[in-house]
Amino acid sequence: MAQGDDHETGRGDADRGSGGRGARGGRARRSNPALTSRAAILAVVMCAIALSLAYPVREYIAQRKEIADLRRQEAMSRRQVEILAQRKQQLGDKSYIEREATRRLHYCRPDVKCYIVLDGGEGDGQQSRRGGTETRPPWYETLWRSVEAADRPR
Numbered sequence: 015m016a017q018g019d020d021h022e023t024g025r026g027d028a029d030r031g032s033g034g035r036g037a038r039g040g041r042a043r044r045s046n047p048a049l050t051s052r053a054a055i056l057a058v059v060m061c062a063i064a065l066s067l068a069y070p071v072r073e074y075i076a077q078r079k080e081i082a083d084l085r086r087q088e089a090m091s092r093r094q095v096e097i098l099a100q101r102k103q104q105l106g107d108k109s110y111i112e113r114e115a116t117r118r119l120h121y122c123r124p125d126v127k128c129y130i131v132l133d134g135g136e137g138d139g140q141q142s143r144r145g146g147t148e149t150r151p152p153w154y155e156t157l158w159r160s161v162e163a164a165d166r167p168r
Contacts, residue, residue, distance in 0.1 A: 104110050115121035122128035
């Protein structure tokens, strides 16, 4: 009957159930924290891995950029070497040297008559013959005008 009384009132099962659920039910009723200890440890480990990889990755990227810059410089240097090699080949040619000496230095071979035309410019020579003014004044006039302009009050 003792069991029946407990069963009829329902206290026996409720007490047992609440006693049984009290330990388990308390955990079930409590809200699960958003961050458990396992998740916190996992987050710390992930942060440590990310921080330990950040510097090497940054150095890798910087080195790749430096390698690309050096390759670009190497290509430019190779082009410059090719240009200089062509120039060296030109300077080794006797006819090229004679042409340049004639053009730049007004060199004239002994068996050739050479003439130098002074005042043979297109516009400047014609203006000076007509009595027109030159477009650019001499350097000393430009200097003196700048000194005078500096002395004027503003």
